[in-house]
Amino acid sequence: MLSALHKQLLNNYQQDFPLSPTPYRDIAEQLGVSEDEVLSAFQALSEQQMISRIGPVIAPNAIGNSALVAMAVPEADLNRVAELVSAYPEVNHNYERENRFNLWFVLIADHEAHLRAVIADIEATTGYRAMPLPMLADYFINLGFELNLHD
Template sequence: MDDLTLAIIDGFQHGLPICANPWQAIAEQLGCSEQQVLQCLQQLEQQGALSRVGPVFEHSRAGASTLAALAVPPGRIEEVAARINALPEVNHNYQREHQWNLWFVLTAPDQAHLQRVLENIRRDIDLPLLDLPMLTGYRIDLGFPLGQRSRVPV
């Protein structure tokens, strides 16, 4: 991994600039061009090493959310994952090795909207679904220090 990519990943796991042009702000902090920052991020995405850049919100202040899981037959996993991913309320989903093998997080403006989405999934996908709303929140300030001069707290 080149020095610029390492600096972007390490330096902005926390404290992503909140401004009209965060890529320019990152570039200014790192002494490079905005285009170089964008190229690094695009390369990481193309390599499958990056899936998202953006803030993580306190879900209880942004509406309603839940963790959900489906028990999907192996032959349907790709189809069902694609249908789940197509929903605007889905933040991310992932496959697990378990009877409940497709897990995803839903976020909606309010609880009524969230329940409608869950009911639509139950009806349209026609598979067992677990709704696992968070009862107690824990803040995990997760970061991965990279390089010897990392700014990420351990």
């Protein structure tokens, strides 16, 4: 069961996270709670796998190099491979799609050679080929979503 604070954090700070030296204190002041309560709530949401990270989403290739990568992974091995892929700090997010290429992820690296090295390592670690897909056009998709906060 999510507390009122958990719900507020999930709903209010998907996109409007304070950009300041003290973001958690700023959130606490906005919500009328302590900074420790905010930190504890985010920790609990992380432990419950309600959130996986707090950080910026940077436009593709604005800093360094990025790629959308697809992999064809047998269904029985998908969770294991997804966990391995998610463990790479260069992976922004990954998700399952209903397709032969069923595991997709965004990879960001400081330069092209690093990007290629991470893809090669993912292939060696998982045992499956990865297909980097070049960006032909830039589209912005708002990934924020309104949560139903009613009990």
